[in-house]
Amino acid sequence: MARPFVVDIHTHVYPPSYMAMLRDRKTVPYIHDPSDKGTPRLIILSSDDDPAIPIDQRGRPVDSSYSDINVKLDFMKKHDIDCSVISLANPWLDFLSPDEAQTWARLINDDLNATCANVNSAADPDNTIPLQQKRSLFAFGALPLSAPTPDIIVEEIHRLSSLPHIRGVIMGTSGLGSGLDDGNLDPVWAALEESQQVLFLHPHYGLPDEAFGGPEITARYGHVLPLALGFPLETTISVTRMLLSRVFDRFPRLRILLAHSGGTLPFLAGRIESCIAHERKFKENGGDVPGPQRSVWDVLKTNIYLDAVVYGKAGLQAAIAAGSTDRLLFGTDHPFFPPLGDENEKWLSVTINYAAIDDTLKEDPASVAAVLGGNAVRILDLK
Numbered sequence: 595m596a597r598p599f600v601v602d603i604h605t606h607v608y609p610p611s612y613m614a615m616l617r618d619r620k621t622v623p624y625i626h627d628p629s630d631k632g633t634p635r636l637i638i639l640s641s642d643d644d645p646a647i648p649i650d651q652r653g654r655p656v657d658s659s660y661s662d663i664n665v666k667l668d669f670m671k672k673h674d675i676d677c678s679v680i681s682l683a684n685p686w687l688d689f690l691s692p693d694e695a696q697t698w699a700r701l702i703n704d705d706l707n708a709t710c711a712n713v714n715s716a717a718d719p720d721n722t723i724p725l726q727q728k729r730s731l732f733a734f735g736a737l738p739l740s741a742p743t744p745d746i747i748v749e750e751i752h753r754l755s756s757l758p759h760i761r762g763v764i765m766g767t768s769g770l771g772s773g774l775d776d777g778n779l780d781p782v783w784a785a786l787e788e789s790q791q792v793l794f795l796h797p798h799y800g801l802p803d804e805a806f807g808g809p810e811i812t813a814r815y816g817h818v819l820p821l822a823l824g825f826p827l828e829t830t831i832s833v834t835r836m837l838l839s840r841v842f843d844r845f846p847r848l849r850i851l852l853a854h855s856g857g858t859l860p861f862l863a864g865r866i867e868s869c870i871a872h873e874r875k876f877k878e879n880g881g882d883v884p885g886p887q888r889s890v891w892d893v894l895k896t897n898i899y900l901d902a903v904v905y906g907k908a909g910l911q912a913a914i915a916a917g918s919t920d921r922l923l924f925g926t927d928h929p930f931f932p933p934l935g936d937e938n939e940k941w942l943s944v945t946i947n948y949a950a951i952d953d954t955l956k957e958d959p960a961s962v963a964a965v966l967g968g969n970a971v972r973i974l975d976l977k
């Protein structure tokens with residue numbers, strides 16, 4: 595049976611301007627180009643920049659799949675993906691100095707928009723072919739979060755609304771540096787709510803090594819502990835802090851897409867709700883701290899969308915139970931998790947997610963079509 599229309603909403607690109615900036619840097623994050631024409635490496639965290647590690651082994655390899663849009667298009671064709679919503683991967687623009695944040699944000703967002711425009715124009719020069727009959731690109735923009743004032747961030751949010759191929763913004767969990775319960779983010783939430791742009795929230799730092807037993811334990815098992823556990827818990831903690839600080843009470847129309855099916859949030863929502871109901875610090879329970887007025891369940895079904903990058907039926911069932919099938923969107927996390935063997939084979943990370951959707955919703959083909967693409971078209975207004 596032919597696949598329905600498929601939209602990949604979780605797929606990353608480092609556009610030329612971003613790659614150039616990282617190559618010019620000498621401090622984390624930066625790209626090291628080896629002199630022997632080997633694969634460049636992205637040193638993305640301070641822990642990656644250990645002088646005891648040979649520089650050609652630090653960080654992670656960054657091959658053409660990160661920056662060459664033709665590689666992205668080939669990947670889409672191989673995996674039956676019709677439309678992709680590309681975005682920067684971590685660390686986004688969080689590391690920039692205040693005096694350069696706005697300039698780079700505008701340059702990179704214009705670069706992303708132009709990339710999409712070029713691909714879409716090549717596929718449909720006269721813009722007359724329906725979306726479902728061509729391979730196309732849209733993008734999430736990046737924000738200058740280190741700018742000296744929130745006004746600059748708000749200005750870029752509103753400017754992004756005028757770029758024809760931008761469909762929201764991507765952001766990490768540190769916000770302005772103090773987490774997403776920081777009251778100084780209120781102008782950003784207000785601008786996103788007013789413009790109704792979707793915020794794609796993505797983890798970056800995970801948890802400290804101590805959470806896994808220390809650096810030696812983390813290093814012993816490679817990236818398994820930080821990626822499998824650290825990233826999902828980072829997302830869960832950040833959204834729970836937003837809930838507790840009443841962000842969703844103040845901005846009830848905020849729209850947030852959570853990476854990796856919301857981390858552990860769907861599974862832990864009931865426990866979070868119970869702990870809130872029993873917390874004596876909150877005024878509702880006799881304390882002196884205002885507690886959240888909306889339930890986590892209400893927020894999940896009203897403000898939050900989840901991607902389907904969860905790699906299994908059990909996780910997908912939890913995501914659906916927490917929200918619904920019409921709030922779930924397919925994604926691949928390309929170019930991460932490539933095959934370890936034949937580079938021409940289909941990616942296991944993608945086929946597993948396809949299989950989880952098919953297996954979970956096999957009695958409901960309309961929901962399969964919605965998760966694979968229909969929801970994204972509606973939620974992100976892809977046209």
